[in-house]
Amino acid sequence: xxxxxxxxxxxxxxxxxxxxxxxxxxVTKDTGIYIAVAPQFTDIAAVSAAVEIPVYAQHIDPIKxxxxxxxxxxxxxxxxxxxxxxxxxxxxxxxxxxxxxxxKRANEQQLVSCICTSNPAISAATAYLNPDVISIEPPELIGxxxxxxxxxxxxxxxxxxLVRKVNNKAVILCGAGISxxxxxTVALNLxxxxxLVASGIVKAKNPYTVIREFADSAKK
Amino acid sequence: xxxxxxxxxxxxxxxxxxxxxxxxxxVTKDTGIYIAVAPQFTDIAAVSAAVEIPVYAQHIDPIKxxxxxxxxxxxxxxxxxxxxxxxxxxxxxxxxxxxxxxxKRANEQQLVSCICTSNPAISAATAYLNPDVISIEPPELIGxxxxxxxxxxxxxxxxxxLVRKVNNKAVILCGAGISxxxxxTVALNLxxxxxLVASGIVKAKNPYTVIREFADSAKK
Amino acid sequence: xxxxxxxxxxxxxxxxxxxxxxxxxxVTKDTGIYIAVAPQFTDIAAVSAAVEIPVYAQHIDPIKxxxxxxxxxxxxxxxxxxxxxxxxxxxxxxxxxxxxxxxKRANEQQLVSCICTSNPAISAATAYLNPDVISIEPPELIGxxxxxxxxxxxxxxxxxxLVRKVNNKAVILCGAGISxxxxxTVALNLxxxxxLVASGIVKAKNPYTVIREFADSAKK
Amino acid sequence: xxxxxxxxxxxxxxxxxxxxxxxxxxVTKDTGIYIAVAPQFTDIAAVSAAVEIPVYAQHIDPIKxxxxxxxxxxxxxxxxxxxxxxxxxxxxxxxxxxxxxxxKRANEQQLVSCICTSNPAISAATAYLNPDVISIEPPELIGxxxxxxxxxxxxxxxxxxLVRKVNNKAVILCGAGISxxxxxTVALNLxxxxxLVASGIVKAKNPYTVIREFADSAKK
Numbered sequence: 001x002x003x004x005x006x007x008x009x010x011x012x013x014x015x016x017x018x019x020x021x022x023x024x025x026x027v028t029k030d031t032g033i034y035i036a037v038a039p040q041f042t043d044i045a046a047v048s049a050a051v052e053i054p055v056y057a058q059h060i061d062p063i064k065x066x067x068x069x070x071x072x073x074x075x076x077x078x079x080x081x082x083x084x085x086x087x088x089x090x091x092x093x094x095x096x097x098x099x100x101x102x103x104k105r106a107n108e109q110q111l112v113s114c115i116c117t118s119n120p121a122i123s124a125a126t127a128y129l130n131p132d133v134i135s136i137e138p139p140e141l142i143g144x145x146x147x148x149x150x151x152x153x154x155x156x157x158x159x160x161x162l163v164r165k166v167n168n169k170a171v172i173l174c175g176a177g178i179s180x181x182x183x184x185t186v187a188l189n190l191x192x193x194x195x196l197v198a199s200g201i202v203k204a205k206n207p208y209t210v211i212r213e214f215a216d217s218a219k220k
Numbered sequence: 221x222x223x224x225x226x227x228x229x230x231x232x233x234x235x236x237x238x239x240x241x242x243x244x245x246x247v248t249k250d251t252g253i254y255i256a257v258a259p260q261f262t263d264i265a266a267v268s269a270a271v272e273i274p275v276y277a278q279h280i281d282p283i284k285x286x287x288x289x290x291x292x293x294x295x296x297x298x299x300x301x302x303x304x305x306x307x308x309x310x311x312x313x314x315x316x317x318x319x320x321x322x323x324k325r326a327n328e329q330q331l332v333s334c335i336c337t338s339n340p341a342i343s344a345a346t347a348y349l350n351p352d353v354i355s356i357e358p359p360e361l362i363g364x365x366x367x368x369x370x371x372x373x374x375x376x377x378x379x380x381x382l383v384r385k386v387n388n389k390a391v392i393l394c395g396a397g398i399s400x401x402x403x404x405t406v407a408l409n410l411x412x413x414x415x416l417v418a419s420g421i422v423k424a425k426n427p428y429t430v431i432r433e434f435a436d437s438a439k440k
Numbered sequence: 441x442x443x444x445x446x447x448x449x450x451x452x453x454x455x456x457x458x459x460x461x462x463x464x465x466x467v468t469k470d471t472g473i474y475i476a477v478a479p480q481f482t483d484i485a486a487v488s489a490a491v492e493i494p495v496y497a498q499h500i501d502p503i504k505x506x507x508x509x510x511x512x513x514x515x516x517x518x519x520x521x522x523x524x525x526x527x528x529x530x531x532x533x534x535x536x537x538x539x540x541x542x543x544k545r546a547n548e549q550q551l552v553s554c555i556c557t558s559n560p561a562i563s564a565a566t567a568y569l570n571p572d573v574i575s576i577e578p579p580e581l582i583g584x585x586x587x588x589x590x591x592x593x594x595x596x597x598x599x600x601x602l603v604r605k606v607n608n609k610a611v612i613l614c615g616a617g618i619s620x621x622x623x624x625t626v627a628l629n630l631x632x633x634x635x636l637v638a639s640g641i642v643k644a645k646n647p648y649t650v651i652r653e654f655a656d657s658a659k660k
Numbered sequence: 661x662x663x664x665x666x667x668x669x670x671x672x673x674x675x676x677x678x679x680x681x682x683x684x685x686x687v688t689k690d691t692g693i694y695i696a697v698a699p700q701f702t703d704i705a706a707v708s709a710a711v712e713i714p715v716y717a718q719h720i721d722p723i724k725x726x727x728x729x730x731x732x733x734x735x736x737x738x739x740x741x742x743x744x745x746x747x748x749x750x751x752x753x754x755x756x757x758x759x760x761x762x763x764k765r766a767n768e769q770q771l772v773s774c775i776c777t778s779n780p781a782i783s784a785a786t787a788y789l790n791p792d793v794i795s796i797e798p799p800e801l802i803g804x805x806x807x808x809x810x811x812x813x814x815x816x817x818x819x820x821x822l823v824r825k826v827n828n829k830a831v832i833l834c835g836a837g838i839s840x841x842x843x844x845t846v847a848l849n850l851x852x853x854x855x856l857v858a859s860g861i862v863k864a865k866n867p868y869t870v871i872r873e874f875a876d877s878a879k880k
Contacts, residue, residue, distance in 0.1 A: 510719030
């Protein structure tokens with residue numbers, strides 16, 4: 001499983017978001033690997049219309065339909081075509097009670113809930129909230145090109161060990177600094193089921209090549 | 221000038237957002253009145269593609285392109301077709317320095333900046349930040365059906381008086397509880413150039429009729 | 441164990457904070473029950489100087505010494521005499537990563553960390569973060585006089601059951617609506633080790649009587 | 661007018677806060693200059709009891725007495741001996757409507773309201789909210805030792821020019837990087853009535869000497 005977070009990069013905004021998603025879709029078709037893309041809110045509808053691979057929101061708010069100007073409604077991202085959402089990314093952190101509320105809102109709308117965490121204890125804490133996916137991303141490695149799977153393997157293995165004590169269902173990913181196919185291989189060998197990536201792909205000169213490299217590594 | 225805030229109402233989400241925007245466009249065509257619609261982020265692209273009237277975002281974040289997962293980028297809402305944005309709505313309040321930063325970001329992207337305020341002193345405070353539009357909305361009246369123009373006329377006139385001491389350019393609107401054509405008439409008579417409305421239109425059984433009533437009142 | 445949260449009630453501000461703490465101390469002396477008081481930041485030093493029972497802060501920030509104007513430093517509350525701190529009260533909720541950071545900061549300063557939670561899953565989530573005390577307080581019952589131990593006994597027992605799967609050390613309390621000695625008795629019978637109380641004591645005409653009633657119930 | 665912000669420096673926590681305040685008081689006695697100190701919440705009472713110079717809080721919250729665990733109540737800081745408060749420091753920024761509410765709360769409790777701002781437009785914006793003191797502190801200069809009065813004189817003069825269009829009463833200060841007596845002299849020559857300082861004094865080996873140098877410069 002590979003989730004590509006488009007963040008607010010211009011390289012992945014508007015038409016370029018659609019184009020990048022198509023490259024990801026092509027890799028899925030060529031390899032069979034599950035690849036999801038998480039574009040900006042404004043691009044969810046166009047990306048969802050353009051590709052058949054899963055599209056995630058980058059965030060939803062702990063709100064119900066109504067008077068919530070400027071917020072992100074689970075129903076709205078679903079309606080736009082999203083099938084999942086990132087939650088609590090280190091760049092969009094949430095209060096603990098709101099994380100619980102948002103996971104419930106995602107469940108109500110049958111959106112895959114992918115919670116991002118920053119260390120094993122926090123990952124384990126979220127295991128009781130029943131997210132579908134837990135992705136550990138040490139914030140100090142995000143965007144560095146130094147892969148979590150290589151720099152902090154114990155953060156990954158401790159996450160898996162602690163989460164599995166109370167939660168056998170959640171998919172476990174790792175992220176931050178994933179730049180090479182080998183980083184993905186190591187992540188899988190540590191026991192994860194995939195990776196959450198961003199700049200390594202979004203800023204690549206040839207995204208297909210990089211996504212393909214990651215997917216091939218995820219396949220072995 | 222009439223701005224219709226779709227908030228996160230289901231009645232104005234997805235296809236229903238497009239449908240409501242079309243009703244507003246029809247009123248503009250029938251009356252010549254400037255009517256803008258502010259749908260959710262996920263609906264900006266579809267609404268912009270469907271209508272020729274101005275589309276606003278409900279909020280943008282004080283960020284530049286880059287690593288800002290889950291945030292709303294000025295460039296992205298512009299790219300999706302928005303020509304303006306609400307800022308600091310009472311349901312999405314911002315820090316003072318962020319309001320200043322967001323107005324600058326809106327200017328950079330040539331987005332109309334419409335700042336929402338809750339009393340005359342706060343309205344006046346924002347006048348120095350050079351927004352294009354200032355809309356005063358006493359939060360205690362929002363969604364009540366009790367119109368600000370009738371319940372708190374002095375809030376409106378004091379806003380105009382204080383703002384005009386230092387800012388002659390900003391369009392001044394009022395909002396909260398606007399439900400009848402007469403509320404619009406009174407708002408204009410107090411010296412505003414229009415209204416910001418939400419539930420009065422979004423929840424109407426026949427939105428065209430209500431928008432038309434408002435527009436006819438704005439025309440006289 | 442009884443923790444009395446003074447909140448920002450005028451009845452428990454300044455000299456009245458000291459006076460209330462003395463009543464709590466008197467009950468401890470008369471009954472032997474562990475009673476802690478959590479006054480406002482500005483009253484921690486005076487209360488700590490006046491009584492020998494434990495004094496808690498109501499909150500600390502996830503910061504280290506330095507440039508953090510207007511924040512609450514673990515070292516400062518410790519220096520003022522506090523021996524513990526509430527964390528993540530429903531009226532002062534924190535981001536998940538900040539809760540983790542604050543518990544670590546409390547540990548570093550040997551402050552008892554008492555985290556407040558709003559439902560069993562959230563309580564369980566915090567169990568992995570190794571707080572000293574976990575207090576479940578359903579927010580909808582706070583200040584109502586309807587005791588959590590009677591209205592939502594399953595919230596309490598589920599909290600205990602889930603927490604104990606991974607954490608055998610944390611003291612477990614419950615709070616919200618505790619008004620009578622019997623509420624305390626029921627709380628203990630459900631398996632908690634005590635209660636977190638506020639208005640039931642702070643707003644009592646004769647605080648000693650109420651604290652004593654709670655302590656006597658906690659003793660049996 | 662000189663305000664010394666103790667921030668959360670260990671050098672100005674607990675007994676060291678009292679000691680530093682005494683040095684400031686000594687300079688006031690020796691020079692007649694108005695010097696206020698802004699210690700942490702937990703130190704307000706001890707500092708106020710120890711010195712006769714004015715003591716400010718570093719922040720208050722936009723709340724009234726009641727159920728506000730972990731917040732800072734105007735009545736409480738007043739009761740502890742504070743006569744004023746900083747508001748919206750760049751390290752503790754507030755929403756616009758909350759700034760308005762906090763200034764009103766300060767007025768109700770007869771606390772001097774000193775709002776911190778980051779550029780001339782924001783300074784001017786606050787002028788309509790009727791704070792007692794406006795202090796402009798460009799955040800990029802805070803803690804650098806590069807004085808705002810020398811590095812950005814136009815930020816100071818533009819602040820004065822814009823504020824004075826609508827507010828003749830507010831005292832205007834500047835801060836950030838103030839390290840030498842000459843920085844104070846320049847600040848006064850630009851038209852301010854004093855400075856807001858922090859690390860330049862708190863971290864000085866001999867605080868009396870530095871405060872005295874600032875006061876002597878303020879006197880000329």
